[in-house]
Amino acid sequence: MSAFTAAGTSRVVTVNGVKTRYHEAGTGPEVLLCIHGGAPGATGWGNFADTVVGLAADARVIAVDLPGYGQSDPIDLGTGKYLPYADHFAALLAELGIERADVIGLATGGAIAIGLALRHPHLVRRLALVSSAGGVPLFSPAPSEGQKVIRSYYGGTGPSPEKMRRYLELVIFDRALVTDALVEERYLESVADGPARQAASAETAGGPAEPLWQDLSAITCPTLVVWGTENRVQGFDNALFLLRQIPDARLHLFKRTGLQVPFERAAEFNHLVRGFITDSRSQEADR
Numbered sequence: 578m579s580a581f582t583a584a585g586t587s588r589v590v591t592v593n594g595v596k597t598r599y600h601e602a603g604t605g606p607e608v609l610l611c612i613h614g615g616a617p618g619a620t621g622w623g624n625f626a627d628t629v630v631g632l633a634a635d636a637r638v639i640a641v642d643l644p645g646y647g648q649s650d651p652i653d654l655g656t657g658k659y660l661p662y663a664d665h666f667a668a669l670l671a672e673l674g675i676e677r678a679d680v681i682g683l684a685t686g687g688a689i690a691i692g693l694a695l696r697h698p699h700l701v702r703r704l705a706l707v708s709s710a711g712g713v714p715l716f717s718p719a720p721s722e723g724q725k726v727i728r729s730y731y732g733g734t735g736p737s738p739e740k741m742r743r744y745l746e747l748v749i750f751d752r753a754l755v756t757d758a759l760v761e762e763r764y765l766e767s768v769a770d771g772p773a774r775q776a777a778s779a780e781t782a783g784g785p786a787e788p789l790w791q792d793l794s795a796i797t798c799p800t801l802v803v804w805g806t807e808n809r810v811q812g813f814d815n816a817l818f819l820l821r822q823i824p825d826a827r828l829h830l831f832k833r834t835g836l837q838v839p840f841e842r843a844a845e846f847n848h849l850v851r852g853f854i855t856d857s858r859s860q861e862a863d864r
Contacts, residue, residue: 583600586601586629587599596649597641597650598621598648599642599669600621600622600625600639600640601638608637608639608670608677608678610666610675610680612682612686612687613641613642613643613683613686615727616684616685616744617778618763618765619766623763625638625681625839631847632847632850635855636679643662645779645782652665654779655784657787658785659688659691659711662779664697667697667700677701679705679854680694682705682707684707684710685780687706688709691706691709694798698798701798703854704801705800705801705802705853707804708836708837709802710786711789712793712811712815713790713818714814714815714818721810722810723747726743726744727810730744748808750833750835751833793823800826802827804816804828806832806834807835816828829849
């Protein structure tokens with residue numbers, strides 16, 4: 578059993594007056610910042626527990642709660658959907674005394690990571706975009722089936738365990754992974770602050786989504802794009818678009834895998850990211 582637990586890795590820092598919770602483990606030579614998705618009930622530990630535990634031997638791994646999620650206070654999203662978060666995480670890294678980091682972004686967190694790489698390129702050494710927003714679907718419908726389910730979660734009769742189960746069974750390919758415990762955990766998290774949680778949701782709050790796709794060619798750091806071919810929120814055609822537009826990019830596709838690659842393919846995902854980190858580290862040493 579791992580020595581790392583949610584409680585044991587939990588930390589809190591105040592960034593520009595905003596309480597921000599994160600989980601930290603490891604003392605490796607690099608920092609790996611993990612930014613989770615914007616779906617109801619998402620948290621840093623909930624989306625990246627396996628990543629924190631699995632990669633702590635290779636890096637100092639930090640999994641944040643998005644502002645307005647988990648135990649992080651909300652921020653003002655009036656100016657956009659992704660870039661206010663990106664600026665917040667730039668300030669977080671400064672508060673923690675971190676000069677550069679490798680950044681993993683999942684779903685909405687991917688678009689935030691793109692924004693971080695575009696607005697604060699000096700902070701991002703390498704970028705991993707997993708089931709990422711921020712691109713353009715080439716042939717899948719928009720909004721997707723999964724996006725409709727996410728956006729309707731707080732509507733109608735309001736959130737419920739049944740709605741949460743439907744969402745999880747849609748985004749996770751192997752339904753055996755959707756346990757009663759997982760449904761309860763995500764549901765309780767989604768209603769933890771009542772209406773305030775809904776108001777702060779990245780899927781319902783903030784201004785219009787910034788057109789990050791227009792500037793993808795300006796990303797200068799090595800980028801790993803990771804996708805599941807059964808992703809029903811962001812089809813893997815989005816991955817092809819990112820691969821085409823980002824100058825130094827590589828793509829890995831997992832069959833029989835949905836949105837939650839770090840959870841559904843934990844061991845393989847960690848191996849992939851570990852290779853990306855160490856390969857880039859050795860290339861830098863050779864220069």
